[in-house]
Amino acid sequence: MKKYTIALMMVFFAVASSFQAMAQMGKRTYSNLGWQYNVPIANDFVTHASGYGAYYQGGYYLTPSIAVGGFLSYNTNNQYIPTKTYWFEDGSALTTDLDHSLFQVPFGATFRYRFMRTMFQPYFEAKVGAVYSTQSLYFSTFMSEYSNWGFYVSPELGFTVYPFYKQDFGFHLAIYYSYSTNRNGDFDLNGLNNIGFKLGIAF
Amino acid sequence: MKKFICLGLVAMLALSCYRQPRTQDHDEDYMVYTTPAEAIDFKVFQTYHVPDSLLVAGIEKDPYYVSDKDALSIIETFKGEMENCGYTYVADRSQADLGLQLTYIIFTQYYVEYYDPYWWWYGPGYWSPAYWGDWYGFYYPSAMMYTTSTNMMISNLLDLTAVQGENQRLPVVWNAIMSGPTGSSLKQDLNRLTESIHQAFAQSPYLKR
Numbered sequence: 001m002k003k004y005t006i007a008l009m010m011v012f013f014a015v016a017s018s019f020q021a022m023a024q025m026g027k028r029t030y031s032n033l034g035w036q037y038n039v040p041i042a043n044d045f046v047t048h049a050s051g052y053g054a055y056y057q058g059g060y061y062l063t064p065s066i067a068v069g070g071f072l073s074y075n076t077n078n079q080y081i082p083t084k085t086y087w088f089e090d091g092s093a094l095t096t097d098l099d100h101s102l103f104q105v106p107f108g109a110t111f112r113y114r115f116m117r118t119m120f121q122p123y124f125e126a127k128v129g130a131v132y133s134t135q136s137l138y139f140s141t142f143m144s145e146y147s148n149w150g151f152y153v154s155p156e157l158g159f160t161v162y163p164f165y166k167q168d169f170g171f172h173l174a175i176y177y178s179y180s181t182n183r184n185g186d187f188d189l190n191g192l193n194n195i196g197f198k199l200g201i202a203f
Numbered sequence: 204m205k206k207f208i209c210l211g212l213v214a215m216l217a218l219s220c221y222r223q224p225r226t227q228d229h230d231e232d233y234m235v236y237t238t239p240a241e242a243i244d245f246k247v248f249q250t251y252h253v254p255d256s257l258l259v260a261g262i263e264k265d266p267y268y269v270s271d272k273d274a275l276s277i278i279e280t281f282k283g284e285m286e287n288c289g290y291t292y293v294a295d296r297s298q299a300d301l302g303l304q305l306t307y308i309i310f311t312q313y314y315v316e317y318y319d320p321y322w323w324w325y326g327p328g329y330w331s332p333a334y335w336g337d338w339y340g341f342y343y344p345s346a347m348m349y350t351t352s353t354n355m356m357i358s359n360l361l362d363l364t365a366v367q368g369e370n371q372r373l374p375v376v377w378n379a380i381m382s383g384p385t386g387s388s389l390k391q392d393l394n395r396l397t398e399s400i401h402q403a404f405a406q407s408p409y410l411k412r
Binding site: 050052074076078080082083085087090091092093094095096097098099101103134138139140141142 | 221222223224228229230232233234235236237238239241310353382383384402406407409
């Protein structure tokens, strides 16, 4: 029985080692690049989902599990508002249909914890940084735009898969939530909340 | 080094890939904006006068007046709405309490592009590449110019009872602006303009006597 147990353990470690060998054994850096699908939530300005976005994030593993790095992403979310009349305090009124447009460019630092260092690498990541955002109204042939900066935080859960033998190329999938402190009194925006997912490549 | 190149590329993408809304999906009605003068009581006015011509700006070098069938149609629409509000038209402007002046403006903007704007692929009234065969879009090998035009009707109600004199200014007591991109035909633009005039009065209930 003892022999079988030892043999089983040897097989297990051999398989585990082979996974490690396949998955960036000597590489301490990582990069993820791809498409981002974003949904602004909890605001009255734009709540339509949109895939007009992309991301890049990369970092360096200080230990086999913990990495630090940076990120940059962007998203545009547009929402059509059918024709209605807006009444203002001074008695003026505006009748039009319009588009609300929200553009966000967050960037900053990342802290990643990798649960497994195998071909399949799930991770948790925390992002902190700044976000530049514009909020625009398009109506008739006019456009009015406001821009602001905010502090940004975002937890992210995802994984990378390196399916190719001894290759640093793989795939990346993640879901995230983000909050930033951008404010715009004209649109009653008191912070920007988003959820979404990312689909891309890892290298 | 490769990382910095990737980061730079994504930074450039982020700053250049803002996706504007497809404003050609908007309905074809004109935007209507109205605003009254502060603390004005329209019940003190009884009569009004409107000239029998429109001032047209933006087409020729200098503005000019038009009294053709289309201009008169627009003026009649305004007169109908003024009378619905309880005002009486007078032909002698010196006897009127209110003056209504109407200005029609066309803005034309010119653009030069080195590629076909994405919205041309779907824009109403433009040729589709599918008409010629199985093509996705047009390829323009050199710079091309295109224009967009905007209609705007500005109507002002003027308080003709105000004190006149060399240093006196004529008060504008109501403004209405109707604006939108030019349509595919003059008839369509006139219909949209007529609807927008009705809307301008509908959203100005304080004009009722």
